[in-house]
Amino acid sequence: MIDLLIQQAITASNNAYVPYSEFPVGAVLRATDGTLFSGCNVENAVYPVTICAERTALVKAVSEGYHSFDLIVVVTRSGGSPCGMCRQMLYEFSPDMQVVMADFKGHIHHQASLRELLPLGFSPIDLLE
Ligand code: THU
Numbered sequence: 760m761i762d763l764l765i766q767q768a769i770t771a772s773n774n775a776y777v778p779y780s781e782f783p784v785g786a787v788l789r790a791t792d793g794t795l796f797s798g799c800n801v802e803n804a805v806y807p808v809t810i811c812a813e814r815t816a817l818v819k820a821v822s823e824g825y826h827s828f829d830l831i832v833v834v835t836r837s838g839g840s841p842c843g844m845c846r847q848m849l850y851e852f853s854p855d856m857q858v859v860m861a862d863f864k865g866h867i868h869h870q871a872s873l874r875e876l877l878p879l880g881f882s883p884i885d886l887l888e
Pocket residue numbers: 777780782783784799800801802809810811812813833839840841842845
């Protein structure tokens with residue numbers, strides 16, 4: 760199953776719009792009911808406007824009414840981990856989701872819960888105190 764999701768994330772990375780970094784990223788986010796959302800990074804001539812693959816997948820999911828997730832698979836050529844901005848956006852919805860980081864050959868470099876990747880993350884509950 761995880762191999763299929765990695766392949767799906769690699770396919771998503773083929774649509775990455777990366778004229779500046781030439782660093783394609785693909786992601787597949789799984790909702791707790793099993794629905795899958797893919798995403799790629801989309802860069803911009805105003806560099807900070809760029810959206811990462813993980814947030815592309817998340818925004819697609821939330822815009823279709825999904826708020827609960829158990830897994831995200833991220834593929835890069837280095838098998839690197841999601842940036843801080845993506846960790847924070849994902850944490851809003853499902854801090855206990857698993858994060859699988861793989862490369863384009865399908866090798867898994869790291870796997871951790873989002874809570875491990877963003878210790879003491881700020882969440883909606885914090886606004887209620
Ligand atoms: N990027 C992602 O899409 N996800 C990550 O986890 C790390 C970085 C993108 C942003 C930018 O388009 C390129 O990779 C280089 O930083």
